[in-house]
Amino acid sequence: METMALVVEGLTKSYGDVRALRGVDLEVRAGEIVGFLGPNGAGKTTTIRCLLDLIRPDSGSIRVFGIDPQADPVAVCQQVGYLPGELALEPNQTAAEILRYFSRLRGNRVDWAFVRTLAHRLELDLNLTIKNMSKGNKQKVAVVQALMARPPLLLLDEPTSGLDPLMQQEVYRLIKEAQAGGATVFFSSHIIAEVETIAERVAIIRQGVIVEEAEPEALVNIAVRRLRVRFQEPVEVQPLAAVPGVTILSQDDSVVTVQVAGEMDGLVKALAAYPVSDLETERPSLEEIFLSYYEATGDEQPQIEEAV
Amino acid sequence: MWAEFLYHLRRLRGRIIGWGIGIGLYGLMMAWFYDAVTGMGAELEALLASYPQEMLAFFGNVQLMNTPAGYLDTYYFSYMTMIVGILAASAAAGMVAGDEERGVLDLVLAHPISRTALFWARLLAVVAALALVLLISWLSWLPAIPWGMEITALELLRPFLPLLAVLLFIGTLALLLSLVLPSSRLAATLAAAAIVANFLLVGLANMNDDLQPVLDWTPLGYYQGGLAVNGLEWSWLLSLLGVSLLFALLAWLLFQRRDIRVGGERSWRMPRSGRRREAASET
Numbered sequence: 357m358e359t360m361a362l363v364v365e366g367l368t369k370s371y372g373d374v375r376a377l378r379g380v381d382l383e384v385r386a387g388e389i390v391g392f393l394g395p396n397g398a399g400k401t402t403t404i405r406c407l408l409d410l411i412r413p414d415s416g417s418i419r420v421f422g423i424d425p426q427a428d429p430v431a432v433c434q435q436v437g438y439l440p441g442e443l444a445l446e447p448n449q450t451a452a453e454i455l456r457y458f459s460r461l462r463g464n465r466v467d468w469a470f471v472r473t474l475a476h477r478l479e480l481d482l483n484l485t486i487k488n489m490s491k492g493n494k495q496k497v498a499v500v501q502a503l504m505a506r507p508p509l510l511l512l513d514e515p516t517s518g519l520d521p522l523m524q525q526e527v528y529r530l531i532k533e534a535q536a537g538g539a540t541v542f543f544s545s546h547i548i549a550e551v552e553t554i555a556e557r558v559a560i561i562r563q564g565v566i567v568e569e570a571e572p573e574a575l576v577n578i579a580v581r582r583l584r585v586r587f588q589e590p591v592e593v594q595p596l597a598a599v600p601g602v603t604i605l606s607q608d609d610s611v612v613t614v615q616v617a618g619e620m621d622g623l624v625k626a627l628a629a630y631p632v633s634d635l636e637t638e639r640p641s642l643e644e645i646f647l648s649y650y651e652a653t654g655d656e657q658p659q660i661e662e663a664v
Numbered sequence: 665m666w667a668e669f670l671y672h673l674r675r676l677r678g679r680i681i682g683w684g685i686g687i688g689l690y691g692l693m694m695a696w697f698y699d700a701v702t703g704m705g706a707e708l709e710a711l712l713a714s715y716p717q718e719m720l721a722f723f724g725n726v727q728l729m730n731t732p733a734g735y736l737d738t739y740y741f742s743y744m745t746m747i748v749g750i751l752a753a754s755a756a757a758g759m760v761a762g763d764e765e766r767g768v769l770d771l772v773l774a775h776p777i778s779r780t781a782l783f784w785a786r787l788l789a790v791v792a793a794l795a796l797v798l799l800i801s802w803l804s805w806l807p808a809i810p811w812g813m814e815i816t817a818l819e820l821l822r823p824f825l826p827l828l829a830v831l832l833f834i835g836t837l838a839l840l841l842s843l844v845l846p847s848s849r850l851a852a853t854l855a856a857a858a859i860v861a862n863f864l865l866v867g868l869a870n871m872n873d874d875l876q877p878v879l880d881w882t883p884l885g886y887y888q889g890g891l892a893v894n895g896l897e898w899s900w901l902l903s904l905l906g907v908s909l910l911f912a913l914l915a916w917l918l919f920q921r922r923d924i925r926v927g928g929e930r931s932w933r934m935p936r937s938g939r940r941r942e943a944a945s946e947t
Contacts, residue, residue: 405770405926410770411924412921429779431776433777434776436774440926442770444770444771445771457667461667461777462776
């Protein structure tokens with residue numbers, strides 16, 4: 357029988373009149389890397405904070421390696437390395453002081469040589485005071501503290517927030533290495549590329565309910581892309597609009613912005629007939645994908661397969 | 665728990681040093697003046713006699729000013745409850761709610777430390793910080809003995825115990841308020857304001873006996889001040905400590921049940937109309 361790292365059933369949580377979670381059901385197998393996706397305010401952070409007993413759900417049940425966080429939060433926290441989405445650290449302390457404090461809270465079971473290795477890989481100066489650190493460096497401290505005890509479960513809320521692309525890659529490598537060492541990783545994000553890079557499975561939350569669980573590839577297939585094409589001269593774009601999945605968003609003189617759902621092949625072939633001087637492509641945010649997706653289906657509980 | 669106690673005490677070290685030096689220097693100065701003030705004898709009595717009786721009554725034990733107990737009470741212990749009370753209120757109100765507002769509590773509680781351990785470790789650190797400030801203060805008064813104050817070091821230590829008890833009362837009240845009110849600063853301010861109001865009430869009750877029953881319901885009604893040099897009123901001391909413990913237990917219970925915020929102060933929850941409630945539930 358598979359060991360479950362996380363089992364969440366029927367989780368609900370309200371803040372006053374606002375229903376943040378409306379019945380979250382979720383399972384994460386031990387050793388998996390699962391991305392937790394959703395637009396802002398969807399309930400990602402609330403779910404993660406319930407797992408750690410930082411906030412108490414109104415109903416539903418949670419098991420972290422079989423332990424109920426409300427019954428034994430200390431036992432749960434011993435298993436977990438947590439990286440908060442909204443990071444705040446004691447401003448007058450150095451990174452080393454803060455990490456030593458967290459190490460003491462874990463009973464001094466942290467290998468300090470490993471801490472130095474992590475800091476070195478993330479190019480983090482442990483002697484810097486937090487108040488003198490950039491947002492990215494503070495995020496590195498948070499990454500180190502989450503990983504340093506080599507916990508069996510990593511709960512990471514937007515782990516690469518504020519990091520430059522090189523450091524993001526390093527964090528992805530560290531997460532992969534943690535998984536290789538036996539850890540389960542459950543991380544929230546609203547960056548599709550991040551999820552594609554490291555997640556084996558994705559759970560999508562919207563308005564406090566899990567609307568889909570899927571492989572990242574399935575998500576990519578619903579991802580619409582936006583292209584801005586600069587032509588050498590003004591052109592007639594109607595033939596482009598006829599390409600399946602292509603929508604013309606705007607045309608300004610010789611610059612045309614189009615949105616493409618699904619494969620790019622048809623559009624690229626159609627563009628070959630035009631004098632193109634420049635081409636820019638961008639992936640829309642998850643919110644935009646959700647928006648276009650819901651607009652397209654008009655469905656409250658969409659299935660990814662239907663959108664492909 | 666020990667790690668958390670030491671950590672929090674270390675975070676309070678700036679305040680311990682700052683308050684300790686300030687209060688200590690003041691104590692040293694007043695210790696230096698003791699011989700000169702009490703040496704005034706008849707002149708001092710004449711000076712006091714020239715004051716309006718209501719004013720003398722407001723300040724209580726002024727007529728005993730030429731004794732160690734009266735001097736300590738008038739120039740130090742009567743209003744140290746207000747002054748060091750500010751430290752007690754701010755340190756206690758900030759120990760949980762303050763960290764929560766700054767967003768740093770979230771990550772700490774995601775580590776293997778129970779809320780109970782964190783709460784009591786930090787409260788003990790606040791108590792230790794207050795005790796250390798008072799210890800520095802006591803040390804600063806010790807030179808008064810060779811400078812002419814006829815008192816032993818142990819007798820000099822006695823009035824610091826009721827002072828500590830009142831500070832714990834203020835601190836635990838601020839702590840409890842910080843877990844009830846939306847802002848830790850508001851909680852500290854209210855607790856400090858309460859002790860200032862209580863100080864004024866003591867003075868007014870000295871002038872008007874009808875206020876004495878009201879004073880009996882306040883912490884300073886059970887505060888000996890400098891007169892504790894002559895012997896401790898244990899029932900008063902234990903009453904203050906008992907109520908402080910009750911406040912602390914209530915605060916602990918509230919902390920146990922509380923959702924930890926990511927940061928920021930709470931807001932007062934205002935009643936909403938049905939339409940606004942429906943709109944909110946859709947967000």
